[in-house]
Amino acid sequence: MSPLVPKRDDLASLDGYHSPQVAAEVRLNTNESPLPPPAAWPEAFASEIARVEANRYPDRGAVALRSALAELHGVDPAEVFCANGSNEVLQCLLLAFGGAGRVVATFEPTYALHAFIARLTGTPVVSGSRNERFEVELDVVRALMAEHRPVITFLCSPNNPTGNADPIELTEHVIAEAPGLVVVDEAYGQFAPASATRFRGRPGAEGLVVVRTFSKTWALAAARLGYLLADPAVVEACDSVALPYHLSAYTQAAGLAALEFQAEMEERVALVSEERGRVATALGELDIETWPSDANFILFRPLTHPAAVVWQGLVDRSILIRDVSGRPELADCLRVTIGTAAENDRFLCALEECLR
Numbered sequence: 001m002s003p004l005v006p007k008r009d010d011l012a013s014l015d016g017y018h019s020p021q022v023a024a025e026v027r028l029n030t031n032e033s034p035l036p037p038p039a040a041w042p043e044a045f046a047s048e049i050a051r052v053e054a055n056r057y058p059d060r061g062a063v064a065l066r067s068a069l070a071e072l073h074g075v076d077p078a079e080v081f082c083a084n085g086s087n088e089v090l091q092c093l094l095l096a097f098g099g100a101g102r103v104v105a106t107f108e109p110t111y112a113l114h115a116f117i118a119r120l121t122g123t124p125v126v127s128g129s130r131n132e133r134f135e136v137e138l139d140v141v142r143a144l145m146a147e148h149r150p151v152i153t154f155l156c157s158p159n160n161p162t163g164n165a166d167p168i169e170l171t172e173h174v175i176a177e178a179p180g181l182v183v184v185d186e187a188y189g190q191f192a193p194a195s196a197t198r199f200r201g202r203p204g205a206e207g208l209v210v211v212r213t214f215s216k217t218w219a220l221a222a223a224r225l226g227y228l229l230a231d232p233a234v235v236e237a238c239d240s241v242a243l244p245y246h247l248s249a250y251t252q253a254a255g256l257a258a259l260e261f262q263a264e265m266e267e268r269v270a271l272v273s274e275e276r277g278r279v280a281t282a283l284g285e286l287d288i289e290t291w292p293s294d295a296n297f298i299l300f301r302p303l304t305h306p307a308a309v310v311w312q313g314l315v316d317r318s319i320l321i322r323d324v325s326g327r328p329e330l331a332d333c334l335r336v337t338i339g340t341a342a343e344n345d346r347f348l349c350a351l352e353e354c355l356r
């Protein structure tokens, strides 16, 4: 017998999570901030890391960072958990609350990592479908909750890859009626008209978990930092499954330094939102179906050419966007991240050529 041990049986059918890293001059495929952090951030970061004792393990409780985030959101530090990107936050939630015999619910198409990480942690996933406008419908949520009693019901607002935010009334109903936790992934929350954070602390909303990231509007995708806001019992459960010292002192320092630049972050959101409007209008003038977006990306479907052909045509012009057409609900759809004005111009011009 070969000494090579096969992968776990339940992972055999699970494809790795791939976002092709093709070399391209214009990268509009992973929804990062098109702009670097504010000019003064490197200095603030340098002064934070000057305090780091590199020979010592980092602060395991990330106390300073949690306190700063708690202040930002007007909650108690005991209601904040931080990890290496919101993906690790999600993984900790699933390690703590998922597992065999417990079910989580998603509404597809949505962020693929909710179901993917669930499966990695051996958690069965049940999925409801969004309607043709990619909205989550309360009846579908109710039916799924009644049948499966999920320990976690995932919402994603604004939703990746479709771009739409959930109406806040829907979020409120789901929180009130869910039999377990409601995890609202707000990776793009700063672009949305409303946030589920408003329900934190309300009676009946004890199971609400809001997940956020520094990878998008905070322009810190390289740092890998995300967090959640939840009841202290949820935070404690996440702490108990995270590896000791999982969050490096440098990551904590990056986040702390970023929080000094709230105003600049908001300016960036305004700028990207304005560009999004311009790109959406330009797409509307082409033979393309588009969906309204509350995020920093737009989902669209070329009507005259297969998505794969358009995607390759753009790559040939050194522009990388995301081909999401492999997902059953997203046939022939592509997703473009909003870039700088110059990047968006290059994308629009190249797209027009590809559709000619």
Ligand SMILES: Cc1ncc(COP(=O)(O)O)c(C=O)c1O
Binding pocket: 030, 031, 084, 085, 086, 087, 088, 111, 156, 159, 160, 185, 187, 188, 212, 213, 214, 215, 221, 224, 225, 226
């Ligand atoms: C909806 C959503 N949640 C979470 C993430 C993960 O972000 P990170 O792990 O970089 O914080 C992403 C990244 O694209 C996302 O789109």
